[in-house]
Amino acid sequence: MRAAGLVIIFLSCLIPAYLFATLPDIPDPVALFSQYLGTLALILMAWAQIMATRSAGIEALMGPMDRVYVLHKWSGIVAMAAILLHDTIDADMDGIGRETAVTEIAETLGELSLYGLLVLVVISIATFIPYHLWRWTHKAMGGFFIAGTIHYLFILKPFANGSPLGLYVGAICGAGVLAYAVTLLPPALRRSTGYQVSGIRKTGGATEITMTPTGRPLRFAPGQFAVFTFGSRGLTEPHPFSLSAPPSADGSLQITVKALGDFTHRLGRDLTLGTPLRVQGPFGRFQRRAPSSTAEIWVAGGIGITPFLAWAEALPDRLPEPVTLFWCVRSRAEAPQLDRVEAAVNRVSNLTLHILASDTGDRLTAERIAANANGPLKLWFCGPAGLRRALQSGLARHGVSARDIHYEEFEFRTGIGLKRLAAWIADRLKDRAAPSR
Structure with a gap:
C-alpha cells in the first residue's frame, strides 16, 4: 500500500477537523464533534466508492489493487464506527435554525442510511454469505451513501453549504456519488477490453480458460490479474483472476480457475466456447524484477x-x-x-x-x-x-x-479478523497463566 494514498486520505479527514475547530461561537463542542464524525464517515465512504471504480490511477496513488481492496474494506468499517458514534453522541444544536419539512426528511434519510449501512456492513464481513448475494448488497451501500449525503446537505448545522467547510465536504461527497454512478455502468461502458472464450481445458483440479481479443488486446506483465465479466447466463458476476500465461503474440489471455465457490464451480461446469466477455485491468504489482542478484x-x-x-x-x-x-x-x-x-x-x-x-x-x-x-x-x-x-x-x-x-492478498473478500484476534488474546492469557520457571 502506498504511503501517498494513506496520507491523502488521512489529510482529507483532517482538513474538516481543522475547519470545524475554527468555527466561531459554537455553544456545544460535544455536538460539534458529533457533526464532525458524521462528515468523517461521509468522506471515508466517498473514498470507498472511488476505490471501487478500479479506475486508472488508483493503483498509482494507493498501491496494488489487492491492497486497495483491503483499504476499501477498512474505510467502510471505520466509516461505520464513526456513524455509530455520530448517532450515539447528540449532534443537535440550539439556535442554528428552524426545523422544516426538508430538514425532517433529511433526518429520516440519516436514520435510514445508518441502519441500512449497519446491516450491509455486517453482511460484508460475514464471509459465509454467498458471493452473488454479498455483491448486490455491497452495491446497495452506494444508495445509503447518497441518502447520507442528502442528510448532510439539508440538516441544520452551524455552517452553510456554501462556506469553505460546506464546499469541501460537499465536493468530496459529489466525487463519491459520481464514482458510485460509474460502478453501476455495465462493463461495456466502462474501461474494459472485449474477448471471446477460445479454449477450455481441464488440468488437475482446475479449468484452464483461454480467451482471444475481439479488439485491441490487453497489455499486461506476468504476475498481474484482471477482472473478468463473462457474457453467459449465470456467469455475469465480475471476478478477479490471475493471468496464468505470459503475454502472447496474438494477444490472447489465459486464466486457471479452481472451483472454490459457487461461481467458480459454475464457471468450470457451464462455460462454453465462443462466450463473449469483458476484461478490466490489468491490476496488481506482483511482478518479478529481473535480473536478480539474490x-x-x-x-x-x-x-x-x-x-x-x-x-x-x-x-x-x-x-x-x-x-x-x-x-x-x-x-x-x-x-x-x-x-x-x-x-x-x-x-x-x-x-x-x-x-x-x-x-x-x-x-x-x-x-x-x-x-x-x-x-x-x-x-x-x-x-x-x-x-x-x-x-x-x-x-x-x-x-x-x-x-x-x-x-498479494489472495483472499479479497475477508472478515475483519475477529477469530484471529480472539486466538491471539487467548494465547496471551494462556502465557500469563502458565507458571514461571
Whole structure:
C-alpha cells in the first residue's frame, strides 16, 4: 500500500477537523464533534466508492489493487464506527435554525442510511454469505451513501453549504456519488477490453480458460490479474483472476480457475466456447524484477501457482541466480498446470521445483525455506493467508525481514479478523497463566 494514498486520505479527514475547530461561537463542542464524525464517515465512504471504480490511477496513488481492496474494506468499517458514534453522541444544536419539512426528511434519510449501512456492513464481513448475494448488497451501500449525503446537505448545522467547510465536504461527497454512478455502468461502458472464450481445458483440479481479443488486446506483465465479466447466463458476476500465461503474440489471455465457490464451480461446469466477455485491468504489482542478484524463493499454495506459472514461462533459458519454487498442493493429481510448470523447470537452468503434497504428509516450514536458501533471499508468496503468516513468523527467526517477503492478498473478500484476534488474546492469557520457571 502506498504511503501517498494513506496520507491523502488521512489529510482529507483532517482538513474538516481543522475547519470545524475554527468555527466561531459554537455553544456545544460535544455536538460539534458529533457533526464532525458524521462528515468523517461521509468522506471515508466517498473514498470507498472511488476505490471501487478500479479506475486508472488508483493503483498509482494507493498501491496494488489487492491492497486497495483491503483499504476499501477498512474505510467502510471505520466509516461505520464513526456513524455509530455520530448517532450515539447528540449532534443537535440550539439556535442554528428552524426545523422544516426538508430538514425532517433529511433526518429520516440519516436514520435510514445508518441502519441500512449497519446491516450491509455486517453482511460484508460475514464471509459465509454467498458471493452473488454479498455483491448486490455491497452495491446497495452506494444508495445509503447518497441518502447520507442528502442528510448532510439539508440538516441544520452551524455552517452553510456554501462556506469553505460546506464546499469541501460537499465536493468530496459529489466525487463519491459520481464514482458510485460509474460502478453501476455495465462493463461495456466502462474501461474494459472485449474477448471471446477460445479454449477450455481441464488440468488437475482446475479449468484452464483461454480467451482471444475481439479488439485491441490487453497489455499486461506476468504476475498481474484482471477482472473478468463473462457474457453467459449465470456467469455475469465480475471476478478477479490471475493471468496464468505470459503475454502472447496474438494477444490472447489465459486464466486457471479452481472451483472454490459457487461461481467458480459454475464457471468450470457451464462455460462454453465462443462466450463473449469483458476484461478490466490489468491490476496488481506482483511482478518479478529481473535480473536478480539474490537467490529467490517462490512459494505457491494450490491455485496460487498461476502468477508463478506466468513468471516461469516468461523466464530466459538461464538464470544468473537460483530460483526455487515451493508448491504446496493437496495431491499431485489435483495440482493444476503441473505439466506446464514442469516443462518450464526443465527448460530454465537454475529453476528448481519442490512439490509438497499434504496427502503424503509433506509440509512446508520456514526452516526448510531457510535451509534451502543458504544465505540472503527474496521470497515471493501467493496462497492462503494462514500459510503466509506462519512462514513470515518462522522466517523472522531466521533474519528474513518483512521487506523481503512480497505477496498479494489472495483472499479479497475477508472478515475483519475477529477469530484471529480472539486466538491471539487467548494465547496471551494462556502465557500469563502458565507458571514461571
